[in-house]
Amino acid sequence: MPFLQNPFSGAFGLHLCDSVIKLVRLQKKWHPKNGDYFDVVDIRKTSLPTGCIANGEIQQKELVSQKIKLLISKEGGKKPIKSPWVVVNLPVSKTFLKLIRIKSQPELITTEAVYFEAAKHLPFDTKDVAIDWQIITDNEKPNGFTKVLIGAAPKNIADSYLSVIEDAGLYPLALEIEDLSIARSMITAKKTYQNEARAILDIGSSRSSIIIYDKGSIQFSSLINVCGDLIDTTLTQRLKIDRETATKLKDKNGLTYDLNHPLYLKVVNDAIDNLIEEIKNILIFYKNHFNNPNPVTHITMSGGLSAMKNLDKLLSKKLRVETAPGNAWKNLFNKKFNEDDRVKGLPFAAAIGLALRATEAGWFKKG
Structure with a gap:
């Protein structure tokens, strides 16, 4: 049996969304001059038929499992993935993540105490919820309190994700709340932020969220109602065009005027105005509660919609906080990636974060 080798060799990250499944597999390497870094061994995706997963809930388990099997086989002419080990996301729309404070010393914290305190914050009954927690240490004086990051998901959601993964012949090393995966790829791992917080704005095709990162930890995350699919749907209704045309218009124009569709910019601006209002409310909530x-001195954007033309400039102006698309590859510490790679990586932020955890799962830690 392996002694110092990684027992989960080839483990990968698998990101299940409403409309697509994304996979990233990394390999950890070492350079005598630069130290540890990661190579991308595999990056692939496959679309899901409408209704397979709806708002984070798996509706057609057999079809989703079949799609996963296809993705890890010779999909697109690629070699099949032989490793069964995987780290999978739990959807942001069905999970809860928050840093809480418990009046106790760290060594006295118990699971019962965490569940009791978590019940005051969770939007669902703790009897039907799977809760994970982690004690967080920082430079602040404890004053008799311990900071605990809690993550929670309804048991039926966690069970359904486990079921489709196992039915696909895979062995999950972990189920991870999606926002944790995004933060792992988008927050600079080797940087310490002094007297400033960061926000991550993940704008995807089917769902979006904002994550507040401060004092070395995620503080909380919140779902946002504006996403790419919502904009596409509104464009089809208001401009009387088909969905494919709406998506192409959005991808081509971003926040610019379209001569052939004069109403286009107003429709998109209305959606972005709603996005801005939600972000403002979340930032105010963090400041006051x-x-x-x-x-928050910088907002890092990820997700497919983050590359939308002029979106970063408008958000920076309206929110009065510097906002820009991030680099989902930066914590691979690999100098091979160029600007084109950075843009292509934004929709894969969660999958990259999952892959980083999967790759580190079995490594012997020095020191």
Whole structure:
């Protein structure tokens, strides 16, 4: 049996969305000058028929499992993935993530105490919920309190994701709340933020969220109602065009005027105005409801919609916070990636974060 080798060799990240499944597999390497880094061994995706997964809930388990099997086989002429080990996301729309404070010393914290305190924050009954937690340490004086990051998901959601993964012949190393995976890829791993907080705005095709990162930890995350599919649907209704045309218009124009569709920019601006209002409310909520928060000085964007033309400029202006698409590859510490790779990586932020956890799962830690 392996002693110092990774027992989960070839483990990969699998990101299940409403309309697509994304896969990223990494390999950890070492360079005598630069130290540890990661190579991308595999990156692939496959679309899902409408209704297979709806708002994070798996509706057609057999079809989703079949799609996963196809993805890890010779899909697109690629070699099949032989490793059964995988880290899978739990959808942001069905999960809860927040940093809470418990009046106790860290060594005295128990699972029962965490569940009791978590019940005051969770939007669902703790009896039907799977809860994971982690004690967070930082430079602040504890003052008799311990910070605990709690993650929760309804048991039926977690069970359904486990079921489709196992039916596809895979062995899940972990189920991880999606926002944790996004933060792992989008927050610079080797940087310490002093007296400032970061926000990650993940704008996907089917769902979006904002994650507040402060004092070395995620503080909380919140679902946002504006996403790519919503904009596409509104464009089809208002401009009387088909969905494919709407998507192409959005991808081509972003936040610019279209001579052939004069109403286009107003429709998209209305949606982005709603997005801006939601972000403002979340930033105000963080400022007013968390203990000694640092100001959010930068918003890092990820997800497919983050590359939308002029979106970063408009958000920076309206929110008065510097906003820009991030680099989902940066924590691979691999100098091979160029600007084109950076843009292509944005829709894969969660899958990259899952892959980073999968690759690190069995490594012997030095020191």
